[in-house]
Amino acid sequence: MPPCLSEAERDRLTAERARTFEARYGQLGAEAALRLAIQTLFPGRIALVSSFGTESAVLLDMVARIDPATPVVFLDTGKHFGETLRYRDALVARLGLTDLRSVKPAPGALAREDAEGLLFARDPDRCCALRKAAPLKEALAGFEAWITGRKAFQAATRAGLPLFESDGPRIKVNPLRHWRPAWIADHFARHGLPPHPLEADGFRSIGCFSCTARSVPGAGARAGRWPGIAKTECGIHFGLGG
Numbered sequence: 733m734p735p736c737l738s739e740a741e742r743d744r745l746t747a748e749r750a751r752t753f754e755a756r757y758g759q760l761g762a763e764a765a766l767r768l769a770i771q772t773l774f775p776g777r778i779a780l781v782s783s784f785g786t787e788s789a790v791l792l793d794m795v796a797r798i799d800p801a802t803p804v805v806f807l808d809t810g811k812h813f814g815e816t817l818r819y820r821d822a823l824v825a826r827l828g829l830t831d832l833r834s835v836k837p838a839p840g841a842l843a844r845e846d847a848e849g850l851l852f853a854r855d856p857d858r859c860c861a862l863r864k865a866a867p868l869k870e871a872l873a874g875f876e877a878w879i880t881g882r883k884a885f886q887a888a889t890r891a892g893l894p895l896f897e898s899d900g901p902r903i904k905v906n907p908l909r910h911w912r913p914a915w916i917a918d919h920f921a922r923h924g925l926p927p928h929p930l931e932a933d934g935f936r937s938i939g940c941f942s943c944t945a946r947s948v949p950g951a952g953a954r955a956g957r958w959p960g961i962a963k964t965e966c967g968i969h970f971g972l973g974g
């Protein structure tokens with residue numbers, strides 16, 4: 733894209749491009765969509781963003797089989813369960829992924845705004861902005877597109893997800909948008925993927941330890957995240973900008 737464009741014009745062109753891709757390829761299944769995105773549409777210019785949560789191994793496995801050198805961005809907030817960090821390292825080694833990028837919040841910003849590490853309790857939106865959105869925006873600089881693991885069944889905020897959508901100057905690819913829990917379980921079984929170690933302990937959706945609780949049987953897919961408050965998303969999908 734020409735560098736002389738205004739931000740608004742650049743974002744408008746990206747949105748137009750996402751709509752074109754959606755119209756042309758929106759019916760593709762997960763593996764075909766990933767192959768298209770990684771090898772044809774954005775070769776060398778796309779990253780997978782993974783939380784290494786309970787369902788993450790599906791996309792990581794597919795991406796590893798297409799191109800294990802695909803950059804994988806993990807937001808190391810400093811508040812993850814040790815189990816998640818060890819699961820991340822074990823999965824990366826097992827799948828042969830060669831470009832894991834664990835990105836941390838800026839130390840200066842942390843010292844200024846969250847020196848005592850309790851911002852999550854006072855202002856969780858600001859904490860997510862500091863520990864997740866800002867590092868992700870920096871990690872994605874230079875990429876044209878990123879892959880997310882979001883699925884429509886997970887939350888009302890995710891219903892109607894397209895395969896391609898724009899986010900400022902970048903395109904987001906959602907290959908698992910239509911996947912159901914049974915398909916995920918089937919993929920784990922067929923490919924012998926290890927579960928997140930906390931799943932057997934009652935955790936269904938796993939984020940930072942300070943904002944994640946066990947979910948009760950029958951609760952929603954993201955139950956247990958930010959328990960007791962209305963927050964349901966960390967905000968990285970509400971527009972990172974460029």
Ligand code: SF4
Nearest residue numbers: 852859860863940943
């Ligand atoms: S999930 Fe909680 S601890 Fe993690 S970045 Fe967001 S508010 Fe902070």
